[in-house]
Amino acid sequence: MSKNDSALFYTCSLIEFIGRKCCQKRSAVVNFLGEKTISRIYRNADILHCEVIDSVADRYIELLHIPDGKFDNVASCKYTVPDYWTIGAVYERLIEDSFERITAKEIMTVFTSWISDAISNYNTDFYYQPRDYLKECFQQGSILMI
Numbered sequence: 001m002s003k004n005d006s007a008l009f010y011t012c013s014l015i016e017f018i019g020r021k022c023c024q025k026r027s028a029v030v031n032f033l034g035e036k037t038i039s040r041i042y043r044n045a046d047i048l049h050c051e052v053i054d055s056v057a058d059r060y061i062e063l064l065h066i067p068d069g070k071f072d073n074v075a076s077c078k079y080t081v082p083d084y085w086t087i088g089a090v091y092e093r094l095i096e097d098s099f100e101r102i103t104a105k106e107i108m109t110v111f112t113s114w115i116s117d118a119i120s121n122y123n124t125d126f127y128y129q130p131r132d133y134l135k136e137c138f139q140q141g142s143i144l145m146i
Contacts, residue, residue, distance in 0.1 A: 003096055007045035008107070012095070013088025014041060014048075015111060018057045019120075020084060024069040026120060030111040032066045038104035053084075077122040090119055090127050090134070097135040110138070118143060 015038075019029045030038060037060070041048065048056050060066070074081050091110060099106040110116065115138045119127045126134075126143065137144050 005092060005096060005102065006049075007042050008095060008102060009088055009092040010045040010049045011038065011042045011107060012091035013085050014053060014056060014060075015107075016084040016087045016091070017053055018061060018066065019071075020074055021054075021057055022061060022066050022068050023072045024066065025071045026116045027112040028069065028071075029066070030108045032064050033060065034064075035104045035108060037064065038107055042102075042104060042107070073120045073122055079123065081122055082127065087119065087127060093131040094134050094138060097131055098138055113138065114141065 015026055015029050015033070018024070018033075019026045022029070024032070033041070041060075094115070095102060095106055095110050098110065115134070118124075118137075121127075129137075133144070133146070
């Protein structure tokens with residue numbers, strides 16, 4: 001397993017981007033994408049990242065008929081909103097730290113777990129915490145007291 005997996009970073013950032021664009025929880029986005037599509041994105045991230053992320057997102061949104069939802073964590077944020085690359089990096093590190101081998105299944109596991117909602121709450125500093133703390137919270141199944 002390599003740290004700073006650029007393909008994983010791109011995949012996570014694209015999921016975050018699509019979630020924001022469609023106002024969908026990130027768990028819904030990965031369920032719409034499915035394991036096969038996430039695997040394809042992960043395998044081809046080095047090619048996909050050469051395109052504008054908005055264009056790539058639009059292609060998947062149209063292809064998979066991802067509807068607009070009502071989850072707008074960006075609009076509901078009272079503070080500075082972290083960009084989708086920043087949140088993509090949070091997910092990348094958490095997935096790298098939590099699994100020996102990374103596949104679409106592990107990506108989906110994190111994005112469909114309780115921790116995705118916690119990371120998506122930009123009115124807290126949870127997404128901002130050190131990677132070892134986030135990993136421990138994920139493994140324990142809850143936000144731990146510091």
